[in-house]
Amino acid sequence: MIVFASVVMLFAAACTQSAERDYVRKAVRLMDRHALFAEGPVWDEARSEALAAEPASMEEAHEVTRKAIKVAGGKHSFLWTQESQQASAETDQTVSPRVKVLDDGIAVIVLPPFIAQEQKEMQRYARCVLDTLPASLPGAVIDLRGNTGGNMYPMGASVHPLLTDGVVLKFRTRKLTSPIPRSYLPKSVGLDARPSIVCPVALLVDSLTASAAEMVMLCFRGQERTRVFGAPTAGYTSGNQLYPMPDGSQLALTTSSTLARTGEEFCNDPIAPDIQTDHPLEDALAWLHQEDGRQ
Numbered sequence: 001m002i003v004f005a006s007v008v009m010l011f012a013a014a015c016t017q018s019a020e021r022d023y024v025r026k027a028v029r030l031m032d033r034h035a036l037f038a039e040g041p042v043w044d045e046a047r048s049e050a051l052a053a054e055p056a057s058m059e060e061a062h063e064v065t066r067k068a069i070k071v072a073g074g075k076h077s078f079l080w081t082q083e084s085q086q087a088s089a090e091t092d093q094t095v096s097p098r099v100k101v102l103d104d105g106i107a108v109i110v111l112p113p114f115i116a117q118e119q120k121e122m123q124r125y126a127r128c129v130l131d132t133l134p135a136s137l138p139g140a141v142i143d144l145r146g147n148t149g150g151n152m153y154p155m156g157a158s159v160h161p162l163l164t165d166g167v168v169l170k171f172r173t174r175k176l177t178s179p180i181p182r183s184y185l186p187k188s189v190g191l192d193a194r195p196s197i198v199c200p201v202a203l204l205v206d207s208l209t210a211s212a213a214e215m216v217m218l219c220f221r222g223q224e225r226t227r228v229f230g231a232p233t234a235g236y237t238s239g240n241q242l243y244p245m246p247d248g249s250q251l252a253l254t255t256s257s258t259l260a261r262t263g264e265e266f267c268n269d270p271i272a273p274d275i276q277t278d279h280p281l282e283d284a285l286a287w288l289h290q291e292d293g294r295q
Contacts, residue, residue: 035072139288149211202284210234
């Protein structure tokens with residue numbers, strides 16, 4: 001009986017360790033296939049180290065994966081465990097966008113972070129702006145200060161009337177480049193495109209403006225009569241994809257760099273504003289007044 005019990009325990013331990021090694025192998029396969037930086041000698045070394053690891057617990061498998069993902073995907077990539085997902089869901093108190101039309105007719109649009117993936121919630125976020133924005137404007141301010149990112153599509157959908165037609169952004173993976181036209185932004189959240197509002201646009205950014213918020217900023221880069229005010233952004237200008245893992249965790253894996261309509265390529269470096277200032281809103285309004293011929 002003692003011998004039988006020992007065999008069962010050894011078999012159970014082997015199965016557990018196999019599951020943990022399989023976890024790391026799957027993570028490495030996903031990185032090999034999709035991660036932006038998963039090539040070259042640095043990745044080869046990190047890959048070999050991960051595959052040679054013998055994690056004795058799922059926590060150790062997570063640590064092995066975290067170390068590898070930073071090489072394969074860079075600083076924007078991370079492992080999103082079930083515990084982290086639950087904590088995020090419990091603390092997520094999504095703030096709605098706000099639109100204020102000033103006495104001079106200029107609209108000030110404040111876009112907060114947004115991480116949800118449900119279409120209903122994405123539509124609600126976008127409609128907070130779309131259903132409030134006047135059909136014509138002398139100018140608009142898009143305030144992205146403090147917006148740490150999340151899901152770029154409801155953010156982009158909310159302000160797509162202020163973008164000119166055509167491709168506003170491109171994502172470049174290791175194998176291909178995918179254009180994002182203006183019309184796709186509302187379509188991505190299940191809404192119809194609204195007519196363009198032709199007016200000067202000022203964007204406000206700071207050191208907390210990150211990831212999806214930086215993507216919104218880049219959608220306007222190169223558009224005529226557009227200026228960015230504030231401080232350099234956080235520098236997470238790459239595209240991430242989520243890949244589910246067997247234990248319920250997810251790999252948030254960087255798969256692409258970002259191309260603005262100017263042809264400039266951005267990948268995890270801070271973006272300097274056109275006008276660096278400690279008074280971005282005041283300076284933006286002054287510029288908009290000048291553009292509108294009022295001063």
